[in-house]
Amino acid sequence: MAEPVQPPMLETRDLSRRFGGLTAVGGLNFEVRLGEILSLIGPNGAGKTTVFNLISGIYPPTSGEILFQGQSIGGLKPDRVRRRGISRTFQTLRLFDNMSVLENVLVGYHSRLRSNLIGDMIKPPWVTRAEHEAVERARSTLEALSPRLLSRQEFRAGDLAYADRRLLELARALVSEPSLLMLDEPTAGMNPTEAAEFMQRINRIHADGYTILLIEHNLGVVMGVSHRIVVLDYGEKIAEGTPEEVRQDERVIEAYLGRKATAT
Amino acid sequence: MDVIIAGLVLGALYAIVALGYTMVYGIIELINFAHGDVFTFGAFVAIPILNRLVNQNDFNVPVGQSIFAVTVSVLAAAALCGILGVVIERIAYRPLRNAPRLAPLITAIGVSLILENALFQWQGGLPVFTPVAISRSTYTILGSPITNVQILVIVVAILMMVALDLFINRTNLGKAMRAVAQDREAASMMGINVDRIIAVTFLVGSALAGAGAVFYLLYEGSVGYNSGFTLGLFAFTAAVLGGIGNIRGAMLGGIVIGLISSWIESLGNGSGTEWYEPVIFATLVLILVFRPAGLLGTNTTEKV
Incomplete structure (x- = not known):
């Protein structure tokens, strides 16, 4: 792991989001460095997914700033954020179930294509060429991730098995070669074997040069893949550091692990 | 056979208008009641163009002149209707995108009333006739x-x-468009500009209505300020019959409604003409009660 000499890929400054009287995220400062895998963990309701939604533009911050590659992206619409180079997956799968596997990945490539009504209707050679390139990219992304998915490219996405749907969502996020990949609980609903496989896959994606921001409940996965961890509780950062440091942090044990231990 | 031919022609027109309802519903779950009036607008745009381009007293229009006049009026009506559709969406529906669903629905009725009255002011309450743009010739099929x-x-x-x-x-x-119809938020996170896609949907749907209006005009010979509204209701019934939000369903529904109405009209030595409206709207009620998803509505989430 390279030392963090470069400016951060993503940085939040006093990022807050309130829903009515509830502060989902309050004064959050953290950064994702180029080339690292950073995990965001915390008990249920700690505000992890809210942070993802703020970064990806689903709703604007109440206050504070989000800087991506040094530029403010707070309050930008999701499609602008994606075009800047941030992709994400969802905690609950949100595939386009009625489209084919290949089409789902192609939609993920949309941010890299420029299309307009006239070009799409007349289909001049450059549009056709761009479309062929998109299909090639989509197929190679699927193949790199799972040859099995490629062989099922004409299947309806809704008909795939659960683990394949997870992979497809990942392919859809990766196809546009984002600078920052955000994964929201990618192993949710997987059995331990599948989760371990997924962990290897995350490592492989990281080896390809991706910077990854991960939300994960499975602490085995978190401790296994993360370079650094940020721990949230009630929308605030209570700890930050390497897996080793976080594991030994008393506030973390109390807020997260302790509570979890008593719950089980 | 006569009945079937008339039904197919009528059905084709219903289908074209039904497409506009179903596309808009598919993408923003709104029944765009103004769609029928956009159709009338298209016809009103075409009339002066046809008047200018064909000799109104000549029943033997040269073929070249017919093609030219029809092409120009179709392009003009489609373009202006497309723009009107986009403007309506921008002004009346987009600000209410996140409001409860009843709000845009009522707004759509309001837009329809505004358009209808504007059309009334423009062309008056009487049907407006068009010149014969294409000389009739008759063939025989079966x-x-x-x-x-x-x-x-x-x-x-x-x-x-x-x-x-x-x-x-x-x-x-x-x-x-299909992605936005299925999951607007996820689509926007794929880099799709949702506002633009919705505008394109209105553009395409309204342009189809505009083009369809010209052919309606050629077939019927006249149009009144509220013709589109009535035809719009039939087309809406067709869209619901096919499964609202389903494109191919709208096409099928249009044809079926066309055939039903021409069949009813042919019954009872012509007295059936008084009955086709009640029958069609009764059909609407029956579909909504017994098969709300429509004929092709088995995959209910396939929206555009």
């Missing part, structure tokens, strides 16, 4: 007469539907 205009309407409608189907299933924008 012993029944069919005019060249009837053939034209059916052929053009099929071409428009095939083109739309290809557009939605084969192009990048069509793919984006």
